[in-house]
Amino acid sequence: LVKAVARDLYHQAATVEFLSKSQHIMEGGKTQEHVIFKVQLVDVKDQKKQLTVRNMEVFKPAVREGFQISADQFCRAFPYHIIFNERLEIQQCGRMIQRVLNCPICVGMKMSELFDIVHPIMKFTIENIRTFINSVFMLGVRIYKNGHRFTLKGQMIWLEDIRHMIFISSPRISSLTELMEMNVFLSDIPLYDVTRELVLLNQQRIAEIDVAKQLDETTAKLKLTSKALENEQKKTEELLSQMLPKKIADDLKNGRQVKAEKFESATILFTDIVTFTNIASACPPMDIVNLLNELYNRFDQKTNEVYKVETIGDAYMVVSGVPDKTDRHAQPVADFAMEIVEEASKVRSPITGQPIQIRVGIHSGPVVAGVVGKKMPRYCLFGDTVNTASRMESHGVPGRIHMSGSTAKVLMNDDKSFAIFLMEDSENKFDGNNTTVRPDVDNEPSNVLLAVSAFLLIVSVMAGILICIVRQRKVGTINDDEIELEEPNCVDETTKLTGDKNAL
Known part of the structure; x- marks a missing residue:
């Protein structure tokens, strides 16, 4: 290295001679070597540069003779x-x-x-x-x-x-x-x-490092906060999607105004628990909450083609044809109704331990839907169709599906595989134009109807027999003397009496 420096920088040839080597024992038993070399210039190629080097060598301190500093x-x-x-x-x-x-x-x-x-x-x-x-x-x-x-x-x-x-x-x-x-x-x-400048420069560097460290910590906290915010936003969006239809929730999330909309035809379903008031009064509140949670969780798993509007107490409301318009809105509600009747039978009453029963009411017609409220927005339905569906549910038969004539008409137009049975004329009870009907899962009359018919037949026969017996006893008490009685004919319900005193 020394020879290369002499050749390239000074254009001279240099020799390196080894003079001595010594070793020193350091603290801790370590050995340190010290080697002394002698470097000597032997050749000068450039006379001009040689003079420059010589001129540099003759520089001496400029000191006035006799000058001293105390x-x-x-x-x-x-x-x-x-x-x-x-x-x-x-x-x-x-x-x-x-x-x-x-x-x-x-x-x-x-x-x-x-x-x-x-x-x-x-x-x-x-x-x-x-x-x-x-x-x-x-x-x-x-x-x-x-x-x-x-x-x-x-x-x-x-x-x-x-x-x-x-x-x-x-x-x-x-x-x-x-x-x-x-x-x-x-x-x-x-x-x-230069220590002054180093202290100030290092202090500035330390301050910059502290600021950078604080910035990194703040950035890390900001990332965590941003991630937590994203998670909360996702939860909020999921909650909003559960409270409102997806299309409505997206409009509210994007700041768009949601206006009320009229739907010419939709199908609404209401359901409630039979004797829920008695169950609620006889059970602890926690049992009621567990009962409703189990029941509504089963119902929610079936809401694939219908939209769940709300639950209030034991009332459960769904709709089809809102907010997405469709002509085929009665069939999904009818399918849902039959499924929840079956699911309700799997839930036990906390009082009796028996399967609970629900009433189901369905009606089809025009409705108006819109978002009500800003702090806690809710998607609500308005119109006479809602009221009629609620009354269909309240006047329904436990364990059965109570359907209006308008729904039956729409349903039969869409799918003729449903078995619908006429229950009673509902004229003057609701809107004067509906016939109350009941859809059944099977295509044949249900076992309940057959049992009721058999029971009424037995009652009518027993009533005829009792009438014959009563009339026979009355005829025997009229004559105190010997009265000849003809045996009553129970078939044509005619009785003949003979005697001298009285006759019926």
Whole structure:
């Protein structure tokens, strides 16, 4: 490397000669080697550049003869210098050295008693210092102040004429915090010393690091907050989608105004629990909540083709044809009605343990739908169709589906596979134009109707027999004497009486 530098930069040939090699035992048992080489120029190719090099070599300090500077002025100019002899005895030091040591320094005090060589790692001897004279030295004060050690960083210079070593240094401080810990001020550092700029620059860097750290922490918190906000927004959107139809929820989410809309034809279903008032009055509130949760969870699993409008107490309301218009709106509601009747039979009453029964009412007609409220918006249906469907449910038969004539007409037009049975003429009960009908799952009359018919037949036969017996007894009590009675004919319900006194 030395030869390459001499050739490329100075256009000269250089030789490197090995002079000596020594080893030093360091603290901790480590060995340090010191090798001395002699570098000598042997050839000059460029005479002009050789002259330039020679001119550089003859530069000497410009000093007036007899000019001297006092020791006091020198100590003021270099406040962090120390001059010591070959025995490491201090001969002179700057004014800040005593402040750093926090004790007065007398001439003749040992350097090794006041300082340790932090770098390079070696024993504190004049021979070691002269060996590593070209290294940067760092001396640490042996006396700790507030738990901190003051360190001086500088250069060792051998004064050959007086056989003394001078250590010109500056405090090794990198921040304002260290200045305060060491009880040192910026004014204690000479203006020419770059340590001032390093302290201020490092302080600015520390401030920037703190700001960057705070920014990173804030960014991390912001990311977490943003993620939590996204999760909450998703929950809000899901909740809004459960409360409102998806199309309506999207309009509200995007800030669009949702206007009320009229639907010419839709099918509405109402259902409630039979004897729910008695169940609620006889059961703890928690049992009622569990009952409704189990029932409504079963109902909600069946709302695939219908829209669940609301639940109030034991009332459950769904609609088809709203908010998405469709001509085929009666069949999904009828399918849903039959499914929930079956599902309700799987839920047990907390009082009797028997399956609960529900009433179901269905009606088709025009409705008006819109969003009501801003803080807690609700999608509501209005119109006579809603009222009629509610009355169909309240006048229905437990365990059966009560359907209006208009719904039956729409249903039969869409799907003729439903079995619909006439129950009674509903004229003057609701709107004067409907016939109350009942859809059944099977195509044949239900077992309930057959049982009722058989029961009525048996009752009529038993009534005829009782009438015959009663009339026979009455005829026997009219004549006190001997009266000839003809046996009554129960078939044509005619009785003949003979006797002298009375006749019926």
